[in-house]
Amino acid sequence: MTRYFAPAKINLGLSVLDQRSDGYHSLHSLMVPLSIGDELEVRAADQLTLQVEGAALSAGPDNLVYRAARAYLDAAGLQQGAEIVLHKQLPLASGLGGGSSDAATTLMALARLYPAGVDLRPLAERLGADVPFFLLGQAALAEGIGERLTPLAVQRLQVVLVNPGVAVSAADAYRWLDEEEGYTPPLDLDRMLASFGQLEQPGEAGQAPILNALQPPVSARHPEIAEALTALREAGLHAPLMSGSGSTCFALAASADQALTAAEQLARQYPAWWIQAAHTVSSPLIQGL
Template sequence: MTVLKRFAPAKVNLGLSVTGILENGYHTLHSLMVPLSVGDHLEFRPADQLSLVVEGADLPTDERNLVYRAARAYLDAAGVKSGVHITLYKKLPLASGVGGGSSDAATTLMALKTLFPSDLDLHPLAKSLGADVPFFLVGQAALAEGIGEKLSPMKLPQIHLVLVNPGTEVSARDAYLWLDQTGQFTPELPLRDILAALHNRQEVPYFNALEPAVVARHPEIGEVLQALQNHHLISPMMSGSGSTCFALAKSQQEAEEAVLKLRKQFPASWCTAAHTVS
């Protein structure tokens, strides 16, 4: 029996500007997104029907799960009469701003196109599943604009990071609602300056428009950001809608040493070293 194994990378936003809100309720964004060396794992086996098993997290295994919806969308659009059995090995924390569910969904679309070849364009399917899903089809760093659907691939140096999630689940819907309540939309990211700082491993002039309102409601996220600063890591920031925070390190060794210290400081947190992938 064919078994297809796939890795679904996490992402961080190296800056997230929310420039406004449209009449339909969608927000306009300007964000530099990068895939990481940490993520979830999935296995796919052709089967008579569609089914999903999740290991490592208490998640639904029906249409409430984005992986299931992605598989259903592809099978229907491609006219596949059979199904697939999917096992999702969940490694990333839930509702944490690192795109785990979106990555799992995009990985599912790509895997099913391998198992059941068709000439389908995956981008419309990905867009229908969520704003971050199309990014994970790109396979490298990308500048996201519009409502996140306009993606421009970017070449970046490899970046070493430390990620810490305090265990707080923050829904993207809440984070954007809290921003709307303040009305504090932000200008586009200073992309040229950000890229120069990344190349030179200097403090990076990025920002996350969602961070102030989320940290105001979840002070434990602010404590993590301060700890990253105290360990002399570069430019701590919350990723996406939170609650995962990250900072840059000058080397893999520096990142791993910081992780050992942070795990002692935050023993109940998810803490790991990672690097960007392309």
């Protein structure tokens, strides 16, 4: 079997401009992939099968990996299948894009296993708003409902991620935002990007215009998230923020050593939490597709 890495992502900023007439939301978000994520093993087979390890997830047609594989095989007009093993290492419903990344990785892996000239982008868009981002595989400004992507150059950032064990559905997060009409203006990208170079200057990065419009309504209903943000701040890290619809929170470190030290400290303080040090990545997931 060939093994593939499916990276997590964080939203370094997430502005929700408004709710559209179709019920979706207009976004303005800076998204970056990370050095941590799930893994998949894929090999050719007569039938399509999926096995999930590390999480209590369905391995049937309602699983996003299965749906992605089925979509590619059908688009390519193939009678063959594939044997896929998904190794879940990211927490579920955590704002890290794990399911979307797994789906994108599946599309790219099958395109390598069975080259057929299939355009993966339309398949990705039908699977979910974040799936095209993981096809791109690098930092990008996401607009529209997340499907309009503009690649951006973002320096490597060291981060510490904390998940306090709360699952938050994106549907709930956006519904709570709509109830409060907590819409926000577009991100100030120039100031945000400039602030990432100021991490060694105490206080500077913490004053950067970094925000997540979903954070107030979600953290108001899940105090564990507010606790996680406070823990990151008290660990000496910069600009604590909730990622996506939550519940994972992250903060920036000035160095890899600081990130590792802070992650170890937090793990001792909060042994029940999922805590990781990581860094952002810029190279595509699978080259040559």
